[in-house]
Amino acid sequence: MIANRHSLNRDVEPFGETTAIPFEATYSLQEFARIRRGLVPSAMEDKWFIYLEQNELFAHRSWTGKAVFKLAFVQDTDVVRVVAAECASDVCAARGAAYEAELLGFLIDNLLLGRSTPFPIPADVKDGPEGAYQHHVAGTGYPERTEEV
Secondary structure (H helix, E strand, O other), X not given: OOOOOOOOOOOOOOOOOEEEOOOOXXXXXXXXXXXXXXXXXXXXXXXXXXXXXXXXXEEEEOOOOOEEEEEEEEEOOOEEEEEEEEEEHHHHHHHOHHHHHHHHHXXXXXXXXXXXXXXXXXXXXXXXXXXXXXXXXXOOOOOEEEOOO
16 A cells, blocks of 8 residues: 555644755665555554655654655666655654654655664663663654764
């Protein structure tokens, strides 16, 4: 199934003010075909709803429909490149653009491409049991690494 904006079976929030984030990536055509499928949450632990429309990827929180990330892609001959990456400004203000770019990379790598990239833990997150912050943000249990951003 390929996700679209209506796959969540409820309204998603439109994007308001966004902040550019320093996310750069290039994907093979095979990887982009996997990205194009998106992600429709199937359980409470699934924290993200992700879909592609006309070479733009949209990532919303699954429970609230909150618009968080937006990416624009362009296809070259045999690869697809990210040409713009944005994060909801209110979300970006909390942890900063560099961290949000790291988190976005984690989400694409693990949730869409099936990789096993470590989850980026912000340097200031010290409280709570191991894995609690990752579960709260991504609903996943991948290895973690502390970010110095």
